Amino acid sequence: MDPKLILISLLVELGVAAAVASSLARSWRFKRLLLRENRSGADTLRLMAWMIVPLMLGVLVRVRVPNFLAADLSFQATVIVSLILGPGAGALGGLLLALPALGHHEWLAPFVNVAVAALFGAYGRLVDREAIWDFTPLIDLSLYRWVRRTMSRPHLDRQITLLGLITAVQFGLTVIAHFYPRQYFTLHSKQWGIDILVCVCAPVVVGIPLKIWSAVRIEQKLEEQSRLLLEARLDALQRQINPHFLFNTLNSISSLIRSKPELARQMIVKLGNILRALLREREAFVPLSEELAFTDDYLGIEVVRFGEKLRVVKEIAPETLEIVVPTMLLQPLIENSIKHGLEPRINGGTVTLRSRLVGEKLLLEVEDDGVGVEPGRDITAPTSGLVREGFGIGMSNVRERMQVLYGDDAVVDMVSRPGRGTKVSLLMPVADAMSQTAQASR
Numbered sequence: 001m002d003p004k005l006i007l008i009s010l011l012v013e014l015g016v017a018a019a020v021a022s023s024l025a026r027s028w029r030f031k032r033l034l035l036r037e038n039r040s041g042a043d044t045l046r047l048m049a050w051m052i053v054p055l056m057l058g059v060l061v062r063v064r065v066p067n068f069l070a071a072d073l074s075f076q077a078t079v080i081v082s083l084i085l086g087p088g089a090g091a092l093g094g095l096l097l098a099l100p101a102l103g104h105h106e107w108l109a110p111f112v113n114v115a116v117a118a119l120f121g122a123y124g125r126l127v128d129r130e131a132i133w134d135f136t137p138l139i140d141l142s143l144y145r146w147v148r149r150t151m152s153r154p155h156l157d158r159q160i161t162l163l164g165l166i167t168a169v170q171f172g173l174t175v176i177a178h179f180y181p182r183q184y185f186t187l188h189s190k191q192w193g194i195d196i197l198v199c200v201c202a203p204v205v206v207g208i209p210l211k212i213w214s215a216v217r218i219e220q221k222l223e224e225q226s227r228l229l230l231e232a233r234l235d236a237l238q239r240q241i242n243p244h245f246l247f248n249t250l251n252s253i254s255s256l257i258r259s260k261p262e263l264a265r266q267m268i269v270k271l272g273n274i275l276r277a278l279l280r281e282r283e284a285f286v287p288l289s290e291e292l293a294f295t296d297d298y299l300g301i302e303v304v305r306f307g308e309k310l311r312v313v314k315e316i317a318p319e320t321l322e323i324v325v326p327t328m329l330l331q332p333l334i335e336n337s338i339k340h341g342l343e344p345r346i347n348g349g350t351v352t353l354r355s356r357l358v359g360e361k362l363l364l365e366v367e368d369d370g371v372g373v374e375p376g377r378d379i380t381a382p383t384s385g386l387v388r389e390g391f392g393i394g395m396s397n398v399r400e401r402m403q404v405l406y407g408d409d410a411v412v413d414m415v416s417r418p419g420r421g422t423k424v425s426l427l428m429p430v431a432d433a434m435s436q437t438a439q440a441s442r
Helices: 003-025 028-035 041-064 074-085 087-103 109-126 129-133 139-152 158-179 192-256 261-279 288-309 330-342 383-388 393-409 433-441
Strands: 285-287 310-316 324-326 349-358 361-368 411-417 421-429
Touching (some): 041 074, 041 087, 074 158, 109 158, 129 158, 129 192, 192 261, 192 288, 285 288, 288 324, 288 330, 288 349, 324 393, 330 361, 393 421
Antiparallel strands (some): 285 324, 349 361, 361 421, 411 421
16 A cells, blocks of 8 residues: 555545544433443444444445545454453444455455454453553553653553553564565555554554543543532531421420410421421422412411411412422522511511512512611622521522532512612423422433
8 A cells, every 4th residue: 555545545534533532422222222231232332333333334435435444443443342341242243344345355354354353342341441541542642651650660651551561463464464475454564664553553443432531431430529518518508497497496496385375286287298398308399389389388487476467479370380490499588578577577577488480480479568778788698698697598699509510590679678678589491290300310
């Protein structure tokens, strides 16, 4: 073969390997199969097909189009499949890759591919999985690190072993192609310097897809860690609000035990209903209808406590009832309205709950006609400031949960007019129960 054509083909091979690996990494089906820890036999076959079928087309292009040699990555693809999926899948993939070559009368192709699959499949079973994913196409860095580690502590490096194994096998295949050029194809020339360059490039072509897919694995692990951290923060925040609500309710009951024991008994019954709901395994999200049912129990306790002084108005749009919202979202706001807005008033007042759709977002409002926030208090202060000024942990809890769950897609706004009341508005993305469950599973 023309040495110039071989050099051009080597450069194109690197681009083909990177393009195919990057294209596969964009498919969520491929990523789901690649990242699955325990694959079934059917999953293994599907993943092998994802890797092999595009490169079968490359072999077909090579045998059909003159001087387009870089499309054939049979050896490198067989190595990758065998390392990741094992010798069985590697052998099957190698046989599939050999089909277009057999049509070109290259009779040695299936035997060579199966032998390569057996060798690298066995290597993949012997070493740790992370050693395969850590394999890098940057040969100079691998050699440099190996030399430094060996000088201080001589040992057998698995990265260098795999690099040397790929290079050595590619050299052996180049020799076969020299003696049987019509029965087996690989890049080779009559100049040994070019052949050595072909052998050196082989581990780079293998390493490029492994590096790209390893980055996908690392990204998935980071997302999983972020999800676990999010769940831990939400759990901590919910644990923060439950004792706060419980202690306030118990204080209300204790004030009624002697003066109005029957009302105290009713409050205890309602409190028992609330605690049963809190002690159940609860999701991070619930339909708005369920969240409103929970607030009804709480309001039932407060209505018993305040009597006719407390009025509740609901303006709930029916189309919003099945939209999912963070659990325990409204109760802290209602508690703040009663405790800080209506309780200081002699005549009590009204708490109004509203829900409606605003474009593609859900708007929830909790409004009271209480005393409002006294002049001079900065209601736009950070949540820690609200806590320090005695507004309670309820508002800060809601703000932080909305920020954790929705980020900049959610808005928490509070408007207060001294002597006329306070309104808290929550604007959040719309999601139904089915879509939220699907998002959580991903």
